[in-house]
Amino acid sequence: MDDFGKRRFPRTAAHLQVFYSYENDLIETATYATDISGSGLAFYSDEKFDHGEILNLEVKLKGSKHIVHGKAKVIRSETRDESEYNLTAVEFTDMDMGEKIKMLDYSLELYADNKESVET
Numbered sequence: 479m480d481d482f483g484k485r486r487f488p489r490t491a492a493h494l495q496v497f498y499s500y501e502n503d504l505i506e507t508a509t510y511a512t513d514i515s516g517s518g519l520a521f522y523s524d525e526k527f528d529h530g531e532i533l534n535l536e537v538k539l540k541g542s543k544h545i546v547h548g549k550a551k552v553i554r555s556e557t558r559d560e561s562e563y564n565l566t567a568v569e570f571t572d573m574d575m576g577e578k579i580k581m582l583d584y585s586l587e588l589y590a591d592n593k594e595s596v597e598t
Contacts, residue, residue, distance in 0.1 A: 487516030487582070490589040495538040496521050500531075501549070511537065516582035518550065518569040526564045527555040533568060539584050546581050548573030 492514040497506040498521070511519045519537065527533070531552040538545050550568035558565045570578065 487585065488589045489513050489515040490585065490592045492519070492540075492585075492588060494519075494540055497536040498523070499534045501534060503534075506534075506536070512565070514581075514585045514588065516578075516585045518553065518567065520565055520567040522561075522563040523555070523566050524563065525555075525566075526557070527552040527566055529554065532571070535568070535570075537581070539580070542584070544580060546573070546577045548577055 490513060492511050494511040494514065496509050496511050496519070498509070499506045507523070507525075509521045509523055511521045513520050529552055533550050533552065534547075535550050536545050536547050548570055549572035551571045553567045553569050555564050555566040557563070570581065573581070
């Protein structure tokens with residue numbers, strides 16, 4: 479099976495600043511993404527979210543002044559390795575087409591860079 483497996487887009491390690499809030503909440507929480515793809519990302523949080531919950535996201539693309547804004551649906555949120563933090567995976571759901579393209583381009587470029595560094 480190739481790197482994509484059953485995924486629509488390849489997932490790659492990332493360390494990007496992410497701000498999230500509940501759909502109707504103005505208070506944002508800052509954290510960092512652990513991985514990213516063209517369709518979503520994963521991040522650590524103090525909170526455990528319910529499957530299907532909708533979050534507002536702002537993602538600061540490293541090496542760029544651009545911040546991607548959009549909404550995402552929680553796919554899973556689980557405690558990992560005896561950690562006090564939850565790993566939360568989300569899928570982008572409501573994002574302007576220009577934002578989707580920036581996120582997809584960025585994730586594919588990062589994937590190619592990460593793959594090259596592993597192979598050399």
